[in-house]
Amino acid sequence: MSSQNTTVAQGRCLPFTKMQGLGNDFMVVNAIEQPFDYPSATIQRWADRHFGIGFDQLLVVEPAQQDSVDFRYRIFNADGSEVQQCGNGARCFARFVVDKGLTEKKEITVETASGIIVLYVEDSGWVRVNMGTPNFAPQSLPFVAGTQAERYLLDVDAESVEIGAVSMGNPHAVLLVEDIAKAPVDNLGKTLESHNAFPERVNVGFAEKIDNSHIRLRVYERGAAETLACGTGACAAMVVLRLWQLVDDRVTVTLPGGDLTIEWNGDVDSPVWMTGPAITVFEGEIEV
Numbered sequence: 001m002s003s004q005n006t007t008v009a010q011g012r013c014l015p016f017t018k019m020q021g022l023g024n025d026f027m028v029v030n031a032i033e034q035p036f037d038y039p040s041a042t043i044q045r046w047a048d049r050h051f052g053i054g055f056d057q058l059l060v061v062e063p064a065q066q067d068s069v070d071f072r073y074r075i076f077n078a079d080g081s082e083v084q085q086c087g088n089g090a091r092c093f094a095r096f097v098v099d100k101g102l103t104e105k106k107e108i109t110v111e112t113a114s115g116i117i118v119l120y121v122e123d124s125g126w127v128r129v130n131m132g133t134p135n136f137a138p139q140s141l142p143f144v145a146g147t148q149a150e151r152y153l154l155d156v157d158a159e160s161v162e163i164g165a166v167s168m169g170n171p172h173a174v175l176l177v178e179d180i181a182k183a184p185v186d187n188l189g190k191t192l193e194s195h196n197a198f199p200e201r202v203n204v205g206f207a208e209k210i211d212n213s214h215i216r217l218r219v220y221e222r223g224a225a226e227t228l229a230c231g232t233g234a235c236a237a238m239v240v241l242r243l244w245q246l247v248d249d250r251v252t253v254t255l256p257g258g259d260l261t262i263e264w265n266g267d268v269d270s271p272v273w274m275t276g277p278a279i280t281v282f283e284g285e286i287e288v
């Protein structure tokens, strides 16, 4: 994760599209035709829900750096930090490049800071994403945990909290809770996000099992606080619960903003699939 600190031309107006995937909302910018820099302070100003556009993440469409890839997909949290992956954003990215006529393909390959992912725009307008393989190695998050395990006990404020840990390109801690409505998302989520066992911070998911094919989930996102949905968080929760043999290979994940379908067969060499909606809210321009 890194922050950008370059200067940009003042007084310029930047066209953007406001999009959302299950209420996880985004400012999407075509930087192929209008390259610009992303100082953290500017992103924070744009992300502000009272003084700016208001969004959880800024998504930037750039030219691919490799021949076999269609686009480069860059992601910035509302706090201005650049991150490796964003699942709901990936679906919006796919709809953006198709709706704007930047590609005629319905199978779109994109580079992210954590590798290549493939996006499939379905006839219904929903998007199915090959999110790549989950990585349970602690160093992949990074997570200072000693040896790899299915479950870890973490000391938090004199208590011991059981978590699963996985990288979906970005880092996730997952906790199982009895009642999602009572989950301490604001307090424990915020504390764990910056726990010293996660040197690059972490996204924190609270999952309640409904049955073998249905879980409820709330996520305290690194750099954005609790969001209405987190795509990589849904993948992380599903694979951790699948690893713990609590769910089947195909699971509906109900987030505050709606449902995602997540599929993973339990094989660490198999990819995780995510399917869900991606919606354009409005178009606008903002002063850089």
Ligand SMILES: N[C@@H](CCC[C@H](N)C(=O)O)C(=O)O
Pocket: 024, 056, 057, 077, 083, 084, 085, 086, 087, 088, 089, 170, 171, 203, 221, 222, 223, 224, 227, 229, 230, 231, 232, 233
């Ligand atoms: N909302 C996203 C995840 C965005 C990045 C995350 N906050 C991080 O810092 O890793 C999603 O839908 O996956």
